Amino acid sequence: MVTIWDVAKDSKVSKSTVSLVINNSDAVKMETKLRVLESIKKLGYVPNMAARELQTKVKNILGMVFLVNESAQKSHSFHSITETLFYDTFSGISSQLKDTDYGLLSERFSAVNQTSLPSLIKNNRVDGVFIIGGLFSEAFIKQLQERKIPAVLAGRYFPGIDSVAPDVHHAIYTGAKYLLENGHRNIAFINGPEQMQVAQQKLEGFEKALQETSETVMDKAVVHTDYTGTAGYQAMKQIWESGKRPDAILAASDGIAVGAMRYLYEQNVRIPDDISIMGYEQSIISEHAIPALTTMNISKEQMGEEACKMLLRRIETPNAEIVNHTVETSLVIRDSVRKR
Template structure:
């Protein structure tokens, strides 16, 4: 026998219209009444027909996720599975489904987004990265389509709701930590400068050096893809210098894993010969050898707040633009120590 809204209303001792409002998560219904109705639905095994309700409301009850280019970092870097968990939890709380898209090029990604928007497949979009010139952001602003960015916009910052860390401050603190240990020859390994997160973290690195009266040496700054291979290539280049750095800040833990692997191959000991600080504090930071000191940026919370605030925008067209800054902290492990006197003396020759 099919259970109806009237059956639920009768058991919960409320009007059928109240049950409908609970299903729609109306703010007009008290939490106590919502719980009473939900208990009745669970007891009777009632499942609302979301498809019918969405059709009536012109809603897809879905949000789109735009991953970075699949030829780059999208499906390899462990940052993304964690941020997707946060997005998923925020969406599930409001019964929203997820629709993910990517492409091999920026043009393919833009085409996929246009299809999602014009095909009315989603009610809003979460963007998982921010670039200097971003065609997708420009398109979504032009269409006045709800979206939230994980990261900091390159422009129109006051018009775009975004969830980010204070990446300048976080990298400044990571670099200052190494300076506090006595390091003066500190290298920086980051991703593409087309990504705002890279330029912000590089700015933080340079600010820490400047405040300590240390010159930022151009040969100590390397940019590669946010991949293990990127870290491998970067550290080989740095170790070939006449005076290689005694410490490194690496803008991503996946890159840092490549750094650690290559240093081991070269017979360079961490932290005895060189100290390393990573970024993101993904699981592999704890599992690496030695365990990696890393900046924890609360990746899950970045994703959770992105989907939560996107759904607020979808359900309330008057929702104000927000800039949400997620906290960070340095997690100390075993990859850092004071510089060896011998290496420091050679570097200062």
């Protein structure tokens, strides 16, 4: 292995000088610098990260903790809710890290039922960490804070810690509004699990949109379920069998939406001819649904980018004020909603 010492010898300077050159110090005469750079290239020298870290304490590695369910079910079955959050956020972070020296270390971790920390953090392998997804408990966050490791949450807000999350309330509001604008007055809202804070925000967004409509809404139905295809299917079935005939469905996730579409398909109800449907998340399945699903884009990739900027900032200035960032959402109009 070629070391700083080999470079020093080759360019006839001391190790110190080589080090200064590597670290782009301007305290080196241009002539010397060039000579050293020459040797570096000639010898194919690559700095040893471990040696550097031992001195500087900076690892140049960020951690990405992807929160998953304890029950390690098949990653993308019809029952799954993880969908493409991981990949999208990863892409966002990656693109932001492209021109830095940081590497990205990833770990799947279940943070709901346990108070321990990901080994990434426990073993001190990262300078800072992204927590992806909402599947964490308060205890987990407390642990994280005690560790005093720079961290930012991506996907869910939590007080007292940096976070980036979509404006859930506004997103659902926008979706509902769109349905209303298209003449739908009998809307069924298939929401997420009632006990989750996010579901509450979604409900409020939905209600707000309805209230702003001057014409009275004829009917509405709100049902709570999981964010999965199967759950959406069951919820739709329940609505249908209860005799309700909404003219539009607002789903709290693309998974739910597609599940509902499946049920309607089986009942020979045509979308959007007989009923309009609107998803939430802009995941891969919304784009590939038939008909293509109109949905809300919650900018997961952008969330990753933003999270990355925030973490880098936090590492630089550990005591800066906590920031809770909200990411823009937008309507993605495709083929599942029709004017009534």
